[in-house]
Amino acid sequence: xxxxxxxxxxxxxxxxxxxxxxxxxxxxxxxxxxxxxxxxxxxxxxxxxxxxxxxxxxxxxxxxxxxxxxxxxxxxxxxxxxxxxxxxxxxxxxxxxxxxxxxxxxxxxxxxxxxxxxxxxxxxxxxxxxxxxxxxxxxxxxxxxxxxxxxxxxxxxxxxxxxxxxxxxxxxxxxxxxxxxxxxxxxxxxxxxxxxxxxxxxxxxxxxxxxxxxxxxxxxxxxxxxxxxxxxxxxxxxxxxxxxxxxxxxxxxxxxxxxxxxxxxxxxxxxxxxxxxxxxxxxxxxxx
Amino acid sequence: xxxxxxxxxxxxxxxxxxxxxxxxxxxxxxxxxxxxxxxxxxxxxxxxxxxxxxxxxxxxxxxxxxxxxxxxxxxxxxxxxxxxxxxxxxxxxxxxxxxxxxxxxxxxxxxxxxxxxxxxxxxxxxxxxxx
Numbered sequence: 001x002x003x004x005x006x007x008x009x010x011x012x013x014x015x016x017x018x019x020x021x022x023x024x025x026x027x028x029x030x031x032x033x034x035x036x037x038x039x040x041x042x043x044x045x046x047x048x049x050x051x052x053x054x055x056x057x058x059x060x061x062x063x064x065x066x067x068x069x070x071x072x073x074x075x076x077x078x079x080x081x082x083x084x085x086x087x088x089x090x091x092x093x094x095x096x097x098x099x100x101x102x103x104x105x106x107x108x109x110x111x112x113x114x115x116x117x118x119x120x121x122x123x124x125x126x127x128x129x130x131x132x133x134x135x136x137x138x139x140x141x142x143x144x145x146x147x148x149x150x151x152x153x154x155x156x157x158x159x160x161x162x163x164x165x166x167x168x169x170x171x172x173x174x175x176x177x178x179x180x181x182x183x184x185x186x187x188x189x190x191x192x193x194x195x196x197x198x199x200x201x202x203x204x205x206x207x208x209x210x211x212x213x214x215x216x217x218x219x220x221x222x223x224x225x226x227x228x229x230x231x232x233x234x235x236x237x238x239x240x241x242x243x244x245x246x247x248x249x250x251x252x253x254x255x256x257x258x259x260x261x262x263x264x265x266x267x268x269x270x271x272x273x274x275x276x277x278x279x280x281x282x283x284x285x286x287x288x
Numbered sequence: 289x290x291x292x293x294x295x296x297x298x299x300x301x302x303x304x305x306x307x308x309x310x311x312x313x314x315x316x317x318x319x320x321x322x323x324x325x326x327x328x329x330x331x332x333x334x335x336x337x338x339x340x341x342x343x344x345x346x347x348x349x350x351x352x353x354x355x356x357x358x359x360x361x362x363x364x365x366x367x368x369x370x371x372x373x374x375x376x377x378x379x380x381x382x383x384x385x386x387x388x389x390x391x392x393x394x395x396x397x398x399x400x401x402x403x404x405x406x407x408x409x410x411x412x413x414x415x416x417x418x419x
Binding site: 156157160163188221228242245246248260 | 317318319320321323351352353354355356357359360
């Protein structure tokens with residue numbers, strides 16, 4: 001739980017696409033080097049077949065798998081697994097550095113619900129986050145599916161869950177001047193798409209949440225409802241539009257931002273475990 | 289007869305036929321629809337809640353677009369002692385099946401089915417849910 005902020009800094013301020021993953025069968029933590037080699041070979045073979053190729057560019061893809069021991073919630077959680085794809089252009093000199101083209105990581109933050117009764121040989125890492133080109137995501141995904149008999153599914157986030165996130169994150173204490181709390185709504189049933197962006201000063205949002213939340217450290221659905229109803233009522237008073245009839249598609253706060261298509265960006269290392277715990281919960285409920 | 293909210297405009301009261309059943313539609317994608325139904329419920333005479341009211345939740349096909357917690361709706365149906373139906377209007381099969389169910393319930397509420405009253409029917413539905 002005491003994640004070294006240096007080691008996890010690379011996770012911040014990047015847009016990660018979320019997936020839920022079923023438990024991996026036959027995964028052995030000691031064989032990471034072997035897996036790196038096998039995945040490299042797989043990527044190269046697919047390149048030969050003409051898939052996942054950038055036209056006109058000769059790229060050698062190097063694969064690195066590593067464990068992030070600090071990134072886990074409880075003792076029952078498996079340490080996070082990081083997969084990185086780097087490229088070195090064949091034309092460049094020997095001293096040129098590898099360029100990171102894709103990263104993805106599996107993690108479990110208090111995913112006890114899933115790992116509790118898991119038989120031996122199964123490794124539970126229900127949350128998968130990717131950053132980089134989709135073609136690499138599907139390559140890595142296919143290899144994992146074939147090798148460990150697991151199943152990936154995009155993790156969408158419902159408006160109900162987004163409202164939990166914005167209520168939770170708006171209430172977080174941030175030492176530096178935080179960015180505005182923003183909610184983006186999509187208007188239904190219009191011939192042309194119309195989005196409404198509702199931005200609130202972070203101090204006002206936190207003040208509102210503080211009056212709503214009764215027990216620190218505990219959040220109920222009722223409290224989230226009251227928080228959202230206040231925001232809707234305020235907007236309706238000024239603009240005569242019922243945001244509660246629209247679809248909440250994106251929320252942004254100083255802590256993190258999340259989009260209903262399953263894309264998150266975490267901005268603050270202090271709240272990284274909290275955000276991951278929430279996302280792990282969503283992934284686990286999608287699997288079960 | 290469709291209405292966006294209750295109460296119905298009083299100007300047409302004398303032209304309106306007897307109301308046998310009220311179906312409150314809640315779109316699971318719209319928090320506003322739940323609030324609207326909650327406000328409208330206050331305008332319904334208490335006698336209707338003896339089997340002549342039904343809640344219909346639509347849009348349940350898309351789990352990822354849900355804006356309302358199902359528990360909240362179940363609690364509402366429980367509070368008003370009325371049955372709760374779920375459906376997805378965008379799927380023709382479910383739409384047709386739901387329409388048939390509502391029609392059957394309406395026949396009972398209108399007294400067209402001998403031996404079955406609206407109240408006895410709703411109690412039947414309740415006891416099978418509790419099992």
